[in-house]
Amino acid sequence: MPQVRVHSDSDAAAAAVAHDIADLLITGQKAGRNVVLGLATGSTPLPLYRELVRLHREESLSFRNAVTFNLDEYEGLNGDHPQSYRRYMQVNLFELVDIPRSSTHVPDAVAADPDAACRAFEAAIVAAGGIDLQVLGIGRTGHIGFNEPPSGRHTRTRRVVLDEITRRDNAAFFGSVDSVPRAAVTMGVDTILGARRVALLAFGTAKAEVVRRAFTEKPNADCPATWLQEHSACTYHLDPASASLLKT
Numbered sequence: 001m002p003q004v005r006v007h008s009d010s011d012a013a014a015a016a017v018a019h020d021i022a023d024l025l026i027t028g029q030k031a032g033r034n035v036v037l038g039l040a041t042g043s044t045p046l047p048l049y050r051e052l053v054r055l056h057r058e059e060s061l062s063f064r065n066a067v068t069f070n071l072d073e074y075e076g077l078n079g080d081h082p083q084s085y086r087r088y089m090q091v092n093l094f095e096l097v098d099i100p101r102s103s104t105h106v107p108d109a110v111a112a113d114p115d116a117a118c119r120a121f122e123a124a125i126v127a128a129g130g131i132d133l134q135v136l137g138i139g140r141t142g143h144i145g146f147n148e149p150p151s152g153r154h155t156r157t158r159r160v161v162l163d164e165i166t167r168r169d170n171a172a173f174f175g176s177v178d179s180v181p182r183a184a185v186t187m188g189v190d191t192i193l194g195a196r197r198v199a200l201l202a203f204g205t206a207k208a209e210v211v212r213r214a215f216t217e218k219p220n221a222d223c224p225a226t227w228l229q230e231h232s233a234c235t236y237h238l239d240p241a242s243a244s245l246l247k248t
């Protein structure tokens, strides 16, 4: 079962995960090794990226040995689109720290050959040595990445159709639900479970029910986050509100 850490608030949770990432980067630098990070987007990881940028500016944390792979990207949005996840990463982290652009990877959701692009993304993760630490959010549908229900245990990077709940939850970023893309490219469940460690962040009462399901349901495709029960080094970083339906 995943470990649970209930923090006093989202900033404290973000600081804990940022600390783990900083440890990995510093240990890697001492050993002359790259560190491979799986990264997430959405509202939830924003305090994490703020803290990582602070560590870079105020405590000289370097990202020169980081290699990153993002979970997902909206179909049809190229990296210049203001709502693309490539742009989100540029604005919230990559342009604010010293990571080389060539070390950052976001799924290509405008490729002429989408299947080949998905295979290339998986191959790049393998070539980098696999993901050391995967950061995750969780959607109210039970999705991790954009693995909407139903998503099986053995899914890999692929095109997915977005759930209407997910499109509504992201409507504010686009101005209206009609502007939210209907599909995306996402790492699969198997890709995520391949990470050596997983840190899932969830904050607020809106996430309490799905967090409860992720822990209490047997692993099943209709609540893809339940597959994390099969990972041996997964920690849920929660605030009191998102943890409120868990029996401790």
Ligand code: PGA
Pocket (backbone or CB within 6 Å): 041, 042, 043, 044, 045, 136, 137, 138, 139, 140, 143, 144, 145
């Ligand atoms: P959110 O999305 O951080 O914007 O709530 C999380 C997710 O959908 O994984």
